[in-house]
Amino acid sequence: MTNISLADPSGRPIRVGLDVGGTKIDAVAVDASGRIIGRLRRPTGWGDDAVVESIVLAVAALADENSFAISEVGSVGVGIPGLVDAGAGRVDHAVNLGVESLDLAARSEEVLGVQFRVENDVKAAALGAAALNGVAGSMAYLNLGTGVAAGIVIDGQIWRGSRGTAGEVGHLSVDPRGRLCGCGQHGCIETFCGGGALTKAWGRPGALPIKDLFDAADAGDPLALSLRNDLYHGAAAAVRALVLSADVETVVIGGGLTALGERLENGVRAALRAGAEASPFMRSLRLDERIELLPAGSPAAAFGAALVGASITEKEIVSHG
Incomplete structure (x- = not known):
């Protein structure tokens, strides 16, 4: 995978990726070498507050189950359906999540103190599939x-x-x-x-x-x-x-x-x-x-979200379906 570095100069080596779907979140933790060191699934909430809460809880649970501290997380990438403004970290019209307009990155960062980046779910999955398939x-x-x-x-x-x-x-x-x-x-x-x-x-x-x-x-x-x-x-x-x-x-x-x-x-x-x-x-x-x-159960979407979190994004709007 070119143009993406998982190393973090501030000493936070772990990247978290979340694939947020209408019913569940697939979450992975990725170390500085690009290896998946933890994975879990949790239910997704409905509506702005519940979506933010379920994302925050997924990151916290991933850290707890894999024995690393939130302070070790350098970034969290979120792949989510809807109209995504990647630069602003906002998602609009995520109808299957009960979200009309949500400043997802800002609200999640406020709770966890970790940098968040947001991408359309299919675009994130494409990035993850390319990386995992070499x-x-x-x-x-x-x-x-x-x-x-x-x-x-x-x-x-x-x-x-x-x-x-x-x-x-x-x-x-x-x-x-x-x-x-x-x-x-x-x-x-x-x-x-x-x-x-x-x-x-x-x-x-x-x-x-x-x-x-x-x-x-x-x-x-x-x-x-x-x-x-x-x-x-x-x-x-x-x-x-x-x-x-x-x-x-x-x-x-x-x-x-x-x-x-x-x-x-x-x-x-x-x-x-x-x-x-x-x-x-x-x-x-x-x-x-x-x-x-892709093999059944592939973590491509969540892994791609972790790569999104580790990359530098420009203010762009992407959507699908």
Whole structure:
């Protein structure tokens, strides 16, 4: 990973990274060599005060469980959904957390006395995935979860583009006659391979609707087969868009749908091969060989947040989905 130093001149060698989701916080502690020395998960609160409190408690619990003092923490990086002003440390419109506008860094620093930096969760995950996968050149991170979002990392740096939306393919329309997307367009990539859109189209109750959908497809259910093919088609379209627009060497796929493991990976690879059959140019790109799945339980998002905390940020606004 270039352009990021985990050493701290003030003698605080530990960096903490927090991946803040709608229901839980994944927290890691990273030492000066870049090694993860502790990890825990805690529930996330709802609303401004509860979110700040849950973040502070996660840092304190991480320190307590791994026998280091808060005074040894040089920085805390937070990856969080919503519209993020990285320079100001503020997050807006984090609807799944009950947050409209929150000066997250300032409020957390006031309690702990540690420097906080805030980044969009998918951008932080992209940075972490690049570091953990040892990517030295260019990489796109494709997050397949409730929604679809992506981030691009080049030479150890998040590439944002002119307005912070570089790599965001979830709301690229690939079928103007397709299902209505929450963004108001029809046939967005997210309507094909976003967990929320698929669950809605599946329309059957269950604790794990996408797994249920795959199981039903294996049993020959016509609707399940159609929706599973949609997922493969949409994920393959996202990979093509990322590679053709940014010429990244690798697309790392993460997010909740990666719990499907080989059932997802093999299907996306097959869809990429099928889509390239009629085109010598597309076959030459070998897209099916350029995708990787993050392993289940990967700490990429929290680790990326720790790297964000250790880096120098400029005042930028990034968002997704």
